[in-house]
Amino acid sequence: MEAISSPTLLLNEEICRANIRRMAEKAEANGLAFKPHMKTHQSAAIGQWIKNAGAQEITVSSIAMARYFAEAGWQQITIAFPVNIREAKAIDQLAGRIDLTLLVNHIDVLKTLDNKLTNTVKAYIEIDSGSGRTGLRSDQKAEINDLIEAVQHTSLIRWAGFYSHPGHSYAARSKQEILEIHESVERQCNKLRDAFESKSASSFEICVGDTPCCSAATTFSGIDAISPGNFVFYDLMQYEIGSCSIADIAVAIACPIVDQYPNRNELIIHGGAVHFSKEKTGNNHFGVVAKTNNDNWQIADPQMHLHALWQEHGVVQCDERTFSRYQIGDIIPILPVHSCLTANLMKQYRTINCQQKIAMMGS
């Protein structure tokens, strides 16, 4: 901490590697392909830890991220985002270099894409398993059937199966609630399998990817592959959902205290919306102050939290007792609410043990 003078994203490599290992082992034990989502860390170096844990395929959320990881040597990448026909040329170029899988949810989009391709791609049909964001519902059997047949009539697009992000698991507030959502997803996957598996001559697959379900579940009935992303770091949001313990959180922002107000027990830190993002917990906090214990993070004190953010300023609310423990010039680690958005803003990690700097896409 002593070397730090401005907001710094700390990465506990040991916790991160343990999170990766645990998920890779769960995938292997359940016979699942492991295709982790890279949008959380956006880092070739952390990608290498994932490769070392056995992953051969990955998932990303944009063509830019797919290119970055292709440069880093990944040969099998899914862009888990509705295909953007304006990027057809970039998709085609990338498909000439790697084994690329896309999400295609509309017959018109499929036809436009097929007309613009010169290389082969695979396509999942996206299933809206309850999040209400994107994809077809599993009970839209006629529409799904039409779409599968349309894919099968293209010249360069091969149908890969189904993809779903059960994002409604983020509304859960206990492991039990997560598991209820996961069981509903399993039932939907089994129905899809029964209805459509016979339509595929080869490589039919159902891939499901959200950190809450993949963390809490112990069975994966009807599911062939998982693509969680946030689990590499976890964060306060995942802790609130019930996906992890505080000790599983692998990142924190170390922030210098620059000012203090004893009359209202507030510490002012350099650490604002451009470091943490403005994602809040259910209690309207932007982060909690942490301390280290046996190399894991713990909440320093339940009474202390990051309760207001400006562009560069953060306000840590204390009580009288906790306020007195800190002074201007101290560095305090703060656990972020949403590690994906925090990492995206910080653009670089510093590992806790060896103080190594780890680069990200765009850093």
Add this chain to the structure above:
Amino acid sequence: MEAISSPTLLLNEEICRANIRRMAEKAEANGLAFKPHMKTHQSAAIGQWIKNAGAQEITVSSIAMARYFAEAGWQQITIAFPVNIREAKAIDQLAGRIDLTLLVNHIDVLKTLDNKLTNTVKAYIEIDSGSGRTGLRSDQKAEINDLIEAVQHTSLIRWAGFYSHPGHSYAARSKQEILEIHESVERQCNKLRDAFESKSASSFEICVGDTPCCSAATTFSGIDAISPGNFVFYDLMQYEIGSCSIADIAVAIACPIVDQYPNRNELIIHGGAVHFSKEKTGNNHFGVVAKTNNDNWQIADPQMHLHALWQEHGVVQCDERTFSRYQIGDIIPILPVHSCLTANLMKQYRTINCQQKIAMMGS
């Protein structure tokens, strides 16, 4: 728009230059030094437009930003953030190159800083004029007096006067409410002037900087300098506050439509929390769809807004009538809620007229 395939931050140079010119003229007409805050645009090129409008001094919120603008040729820079004593070495190095002004709110910090400096800096005392974030209240006369005297006993720090960011103006919801806050700030400035002006042998100055007050006010009693920042672009938040009209907003993110759901009148765009930030309006919207009219932005339809954001996905809620106007592959411009955070994420502008790319700090 036809050249755009992924989320792109559009800048209307004409509107931006008009916003800068209007504020520079108001400063000149009121005999105020104009020290605009650069944290909103973070761009040397836009800084040049500000220089062309007559500004000779600027305000920033971090040492990194101060260095960036010093590189771009600015010689007089205020870091409007409580001085971070861990950055004393970087501050000293910068103070060797330019005329640097800091905010110092604590005697201990002042003494520590003075011990570490080899070059002269100036220091404002920060006044909390009602925002409750940082600084001394104007009625803390004894504390302010002690701090002024402590500054005057340092060897390398010169007292410059007072600085205040009346951030409580962001809670206003009409020009009238902004003006009531501004009048209270003016009264506080006059009291500070009466009480402390005589303590300064030279260069005593009161600098106040927030976009709502600087936009709405027509008198600046007791105030010597202004340092608003957001006014270069404005945004939906400023429109809600009452600082600007929609036609004054100079930036929008052009986003491709990638998916659509007629049963719920939702368009899915590529444009998420990593583009817009998660700042919301009072109505819990993350942006509104715009259209151009006579080269200014207008709200496309009051019924259409960005109502949900994931990392890369955005959901535009329409009604039946507006939904039918758009299709997959279209590009729609969306006005951001908080242009400072949006620009910080996007890291590059594209001007609307000549399609010129404008770089930012870190891009």
